[in-house]
Amino acid sequence: MTTIRPPRAPRRSTPFRSPSFLGRLFSILLGLFLYAPIFVMIVYSFNDSKSRTVWAGFTLSWYKELFTNSLILSALSTTLSVAFIATAISTVVGTIAAIGIHQHKGFPKSALLTLNNLPVISPDIITGVSFRMLFLVVLSILGSWGLNFSLGYGTLLLSHLAFCIPYVILSVMPKLSQMGKHVYEAALDLGATPAMALRKVIFPEILPGIISGALIAFTMSIDDFMISFFTSGDSVQTLPIYVYSMTRRRMSPEINALSTLMFIAVLLLLVGINVFQAKDAKKNRV
Numbered sequence: 347m348t349t350i351r352p353p354r355a356p357r358r359s360t361p362f363r364s365p366s367f368l369g370r371l372f373s374i375l376l377g378l379f380l381y382a383p384i385f386v387m388i389v390y391s392f393n394d395s396k397s398r399t400v401w402a403g404f405t406l407s408w409y410k411e412l413f414t415n416s417l418i419l420s421a422l423s424t425t426l427s428v429a430f431i432a433t434a435i436s437t438v439v440g441t442i443a444a445i446g447i448h449q450h451k452g453f454p455k456s457a458l459l460t461l462n463n464l465p466v467i468s469p470d471i472i473t474g475v476s477f478r479m480l481f482l483v484v485l486s487i488l489g490s491w492g493l494n495f496s497l498g499y500g501t502l503l504l505s506h507l508a509f510c511i512p513y514v515i516l517s518v519m520p521k522l523s524q525m526g527k528h529v530y531e532a533a534l535d536l537g538a539t540p541a542m543a544l545r546k547v548i549f550p551e552i553l554p555g556i557i558s559g560a561l562i563a564f565t566m567s568i569d570d571f572m573i574s575f576f577t578s579g580d581s582v583q584t585l586p587i588y589v590y591s592m593t594r595r596r597m598s599p600e601i602n603a604l605s606t607l608m609f610i611a612v613l614l615l616l617v618g619i620n621v622f623q624a625k626d627a628k629k630n631r632v
Contacts, residue, residue: 384609391602408603415600421588422604424499428584429567432506437560439507440514445548447515448522459519462512474576477505481577497579505577506570510563517559521552557619565612 391409395402412418447458465473481501488495529551533543549556571586578584583591589601 387602388606388609391599391606393599396596396599408599409607412600412603412607418585418588418600418604421583421585424582425568425585428499428503428506429564431503432510432567433560433564436507436510436514436563437556440511440559440563441518441552441556443511444515444518444522444552445544448519462515465509465512466516470570470572473509474505474573477501477508477573478576496581497577498581499578502574502578502582502584505573506567509570509573510567513562513566514556514559517562518552518555521555525551554623557623561615561619568608 390398392404392406393401394405394407443462447455447462450458478497481497481504485495485497525548529547530543533547534540538546569586570584571590574584575587575590578587585604589597592598592601
């Protein structure tokens with residue numbers, strides 16, 4: 347008597363899962379690669395020696411000398427003032443421009459976005475040389491009219507505005523695309539004025555994009571060297587330009603102390619923004 351065996355159930359194919367050990371190891375190596383230079387810089391900002399290889403003991407002298415170095419403080423104040431002004435203006439102008447571009451459809455919208463992306467994808471050296479040539483031409487024309495101006499703080503600020511605004515637009519546009527298409531019209535139908543609808547409906551929806559654009563603009567402005575080098579002239583010096591000038595000779599540990607303070611300030615700013623966004627998301631869920 348033959349027995350009939352039931353057919354075997356097909357084996358379920360399990361998706362490939364990488365070992366957790368390799369994933370953790372990769373994360374650790376990536377973190378070391380990204381943050382080891384910063385950690386070394388922070389450690390040697392407390393080194394009681396100008397040597398970058400020999401540890402001579404703990405000291406706070408470089409931080410004390412930092413706040414008495416007039417050249418570094420002047421370069422830092424110029425960098426921060428340009429960054430804050432450029433961030434404030436570019437955030438307002440970029441947000442308004444993003445709302446205007448979002449209202450277009452089809453080819454006009456794609457053409458405007460392409461023009462906006464050109465300063466972002468262009469190499470900094472091309473942008474810096476182009477701005478320098480433009481400013482020199484304009485200044486020569488003004489000089490022929492009896493108005494004598496030169497490259498300086500004004501041209502530096504204008505150039506920073508030119509490359510900060512596109513980043514704000516690129517940060518705000520996705521939030522506008524995620525927003526409902528008829529939210530603005532609904533607010534108007536419910537009795538809101540255009541200004542009230544913009545202030546109480548549109549801005550709260552795109553606020554994360556505005557904050558992200560402002561942070562990117564501020565970071566790009568502080569970090570910029572190439573464009574600032576070509577447009578600042580001889581009378582104004584930003585911190586990246588000052589650090590570059592120090593590379594021609596022995597770099598002072600005061601720069602390590604300054605970089606450490608700036609890193610801690612940016613880190614605290616990012617932590618605060620993340621906490622604010624987490625609380626805002628929790629409030630929206632409730």
